[in-house]
Amino acid sequence: MDEALSQAATALSEADSVVALTGAGVSTASGIPDFRSEGGLWEKHDPQSFHFRRFRADPEGFWRDRLSMFEDIYAGGDIAPNDAHHALAELEAAGHLDTLITQNIDGLHREAGTANLIELHGTGAEVVCMDCGERADAAPAWDAVKAGNVPPRCASCDGIVKPAVVLFGESMPEVAMSRAHSLAKSCDVFLIAGSSLTVEPAASLPHVAARHGATTIYVNLDDTGFDADYTFDADVTDVLPRLAAAVRKP
Known part of the structure; x- marks a missing residue:
């Protein structure tokens, strides 16, 4: 080598x-954790739960499932x-x-x-408002979801925010x-x-x-x-x- x-x-x-x-x-x-390999996240979570179509139809459920996956990703600590x-x-x-x-x-x-x-x-460190398009740090959105306030909303216009990542279907x-x-x-x-x-x-x-x-x-x-x-x-x-x-x- x-x-x-x-x-x-x-x-x-x-x-x-x-x-x-x-x-x-x-x-x-x-x-x-990897998503696609054996034992990866897609064996624990249904990819269709994170489809853009699902986000549009059920943002509350989407964010709850997203939190569950987020907690799996960071289960090992920092x-x-x-x-x-x-x-x-x-x-x-x-x-x-x-x-x-x-x-x-x-x-x-x-x-x-x-x-x-x-x-x-995209990046999981930010969220984007579906109404006004404003991008913001994702931490307040996660805090809202953990507190049961779903879906998290934009601080500027109160629109629903989504993770600033490319979802399935986007x-x-x-x-x-x-x-x-x-x-x-x-x-x-x-x-x-x-x-x-x-x-x-x-x-x-x-x-x-x-x-x-x-x-x-x-x-x-x-x-x-x-x-x-x-x-x-x-x-x-x-x-x-x-x-x-x-x-x-x-």
Whole structure:
């Protein structure tokens, strides 16, 4: 692995533009359960309970079920950025990562210090009002739901709020997807970390990058068959810090 990691680090350090894509494997290392894997959240909770259609028809029930899932996610205590999050933030701070695209909604990349972030599926750290469109911190909404005041409402117009994430049945954000696609086409290096590359449309981005000549680096515990220039079938919390350290070397 050492030689391949050194070569991947050289590709990162010499690139004019680097884009990263992260998936659930980066979050699970912080103790957040996966949704789709065996024993994941979708085995405990019905995905249809979190469909946009259900939110529209039954916002009270939606929020109660959402609280139940939220409590399962954070049952292990405080969730904090891990070494993979910090390594990516370090690469950005050093000028070796231009944009990070994430499929995760937990906000841990932002907490770790990554600034130039595209959250394809939105963020669970905020809610959005369905009437006036105002976005706000999610904490007061969760407090309201825990107190039995469902559905939580907008502080400005009293409209019903929803999590600022892309629910089943909702369209992906066009601006975010367009920007992510454009970056994949134009970057020199595309780094994938902790994604099984099975959920579209994000799964197509590495293929777009490769077709347009980018060097691809893939770090994931399980081999999914993606033919990257550099593949590391290993823990992201091990490889990404080593990669960042190798880029740091003079």
